[in-house]
Amino acid sequence: MSQISRSLDERLNRANTAIVNAMEDPEVQNALTPFGYTPERMQQGRDLLEYAKGMHLKQKSEYGDQFAATEALDAAFDAADKTLAKWRRVAQVALEGDTNACVTLGVHTRRKRTMAAWLTQATQFYTHALANASVLTSLAQYGLTQEKLEAGKAQADGVETAWLAQKKEMGEAQQATKVRDAAMEELEDWLHPFIKIARVALEETPQYMEKLGILERS
Numbered sequence: 001m002s003q004i005s006r007s008l009d010e011r012l013n014r015a016n017t018a019i020v021n022a023m024e025d026p027e028v029q030n031a032l033t034p035f036g037y038t039p040e041r042m043q044q045g046r047d048l049l050e051y052a053k054g055m056h057l058k059q060k061s062e063y064g065d066q067f068a069a070t071e072a073l074d075a076a077f078d079a080a081d082k083t084l085a086k087w088r089r090v091a092q093v094a095l096e097g098d099t100n101a102c103v104t105l106g107v108h109t110r111r112k113r114t115m116a117a118w119l120t121q122a123t124q125f126y127t128h129a130l131a132n133a134s135v136l137t138s139l140a141q142y143g144l145t146q147e148k149l150e151a152g153k154a155q156a157d158g159v160e161t162a163w164l165a166q167k168k169e170m171g172e173a174q175q176a177t178k179v180r181d182a183a184m185e186e187l188e189d190w191l192h193p194f195i196k197i198a199r200v201a202l203e204e205t206p207q208y209m210e211k212l213g214i215l216e217r218s
Contacts, residue, residue: 008184012053015191017213019045022198028208035201037194045190052183055176062176066169073162077115080155084122085111087144087152091129094138101135104128119160126153 022028023042032042088107095101102108106124129135129149136146195214202208209215 008056008180011184011188012049012056014213015049015052015187018191018195018198019049021211021213025208025211028202028211031201031205031208032198035197037197037201045187045194048183048187048190052180052187055180055183059173059176059180062169062173066166066173069162069166069169073159073166076155076159076162077118080122080152080159081111081118083152083155084125087149088125090142090144091125091139094142094144095135098138101132101138104132105135115159115163119156119163122153122156122159126150126156 019042022032022037023039023046029039029042033039088111091105091107092102095105095107099108104124105128106121109121112118112121126149129139130146130153136149139149140146198212198214199209202212202214
């Protein structure tokens with residue numbers, strides 16, 4: 001767990017201890033009511049708390065989905081890239097001397113490294129290889145059959161699908177973080193004055209402050 005996540009868990013736990021224990025102890029609630037923290041106002045704080053807790057869990061879930069999507073993309077890409085590299089080498093041998101075919105399939109250039117460029121290169125290779133009968137014949141002489149090309153294209157298509165899924169999960173995770181952060185800010189805007197007033201309301205009963213997780217100032 002990251003330091004940020006631990007800090008948020010600790011902040012939520014602090015808020016939960018203060019708000020829930022105040023509401024569930026009649027004597028504490030009675031002491032707070034004259035200072036404006038009526039049961040209704042305390043419920044407002046609890047609603048903010050529950051919402052923030054829910055958004056925190058959702059944010060964790062969304063990032064879990066993002067990590068899973070990234071792992072799926074990495075696995076799909078590793079397999080497809082290995083296949084493409086192998087078939088490009090075969091094509092370079094099979095089409096040696098046929099400059100036009102090499103350029104059409106894109107095997108005259110180095111393999112691309114960025115995802116967008118790699119997908120373009122893979123699409124160029126498989127699409128043109130499968131569409132040209134003479135190229136298919138030349139490739140088949142070296143074991144690169146139509147079936148193998150179609151399987152390789154399916155792998156490349158799978159990489160594109162996985163990439164789009166990862167981008168979607170990344171966007172959802174980023175949005176979940178924004179919503180979570182806004183919920184935490186709203187909760188702590190409510191909690192900050194509450195803690196200060198609780199110190200005043202409960203100054204004669206330090207055991208109640210301890211129950212709310214409020215440390216006495218030295």
